[in-house]
Amino acid sequence: MNYQQLLVETNNNILYITINRPQKLNALNKEVLAELSVAVANAQEDQEVKGILITGAGEKAFVAGADISEFQNYNLDEGKQLAKDGQEKVFNAIENSTKPVIAAINGFALGGGLELAMACHIRIASENAKLGLPEVTLGLIPGYGGTQRLAQLVGKGNAFEMIFTADMIAAEKALQLGLVNHVVPFANLLEKANKILDKIKLRAPRALASAVKAVNAGFNPQLNGYEVEIDEFGRCFDTQDFKEGVTAFLEKRKANFQGN
Missing domain, CATH: 1.10.12 (Lyase 2-enoyl-coa Hydratase; Chain  A, domain 2)
Incomplete structure (x- = not known):
């Protein structure tokens, strides 16, 4: 596939997927989600791929949220379909990937961006990362599995607080809550992810x-x-x-x- 919104390459048995919309802080739109769906699905059939790393382009954001302009005029049925398609084709597909998936969170991971990271099996954050689910400030709730996965990772009370307040939390707080596995300096983010993937590549x-x-x-x-x-x-x-x-x-x- 000729990807327009992603940078996709396989190197040393690892599939690197970079969401490449830095001017939009790598916000998720329909095209990004469609391309993510294809990239993840193809990886399942590629014997060369033994692990997947997902990150965002630039130094500011992993994914700063969804592209609100695309769904601002949706009605009830369209909103439900939006969530259903995203969950089934992208977020659940990542969670159920037969190849281990690591999120390298290089900045803001908000809304759909945090939901994307939570769908991955392992999360590594740079020290400058900020994480949160601000959907209630738009009159929404997380729709890509965020209410479920956040509670699983940090517990019901912490999940309610993050969703109710819509506050962003720093990387170190995310580590304390169990939302991320590791926090490292920005310069060492991909190195840390690659070290873990190098171990994974040796396993059955x-x-x-x-x-x-x-x-x-x-x-x-x-x-x-x-x-x-x-x-x-x-x-x-x-x-x-x-x-x-x-x-x-x-x-x-x-x-x-x-x-x-």
Whole structure:
């Protein structure tokens, strides 16, 4: 695909996705969401990709929110469809990605931007990052899974406070709340993300995919997370990666996983 709003490249088995609208603080519009959907979906089928890194262009913003001008005149049905399409095609797709996804938060992550980061499996923030869900100042609530994922990550009380007040919080506060995994100087942001991804690349791809499925099942009220874990654990025994991992362990060498 010829991306217009994203910079997309694969390097050393990592797919780098940069939202490239710095003049708009990388705000999410329909085109960005459509391109994100394609990039994430393609990564699932690409055997070369072992991990995904999502960040924003420039030094000011990861994603400063959604492009409000696109939906300012929507009615009830159009608003519901907007949320449904975004959740199913982009945010849920990222959360359920079989390839681990890291958000490198390089500045403002507000509204849809924070929702995008929360859909990723791991979040790393630069020291200058500011995070928040300001939707109630527009007469809205988060619509891309933000009410659910924020409460899962920081607890119900903290989620209510952030959503009710619409306040931004600093990176260090986000770290204390468990909203991000690490906070580093801006200059070291991608380096830190790459170090984590370099470790992930060495692990069994099929096992990583099973781990994503099992962990996410624990937050799905329609599923029994323990049962999903048992099923995925069993599936691992039917993979070449399991045989390679055990053989390597017994032979006291590093495993060479092929993802099958």
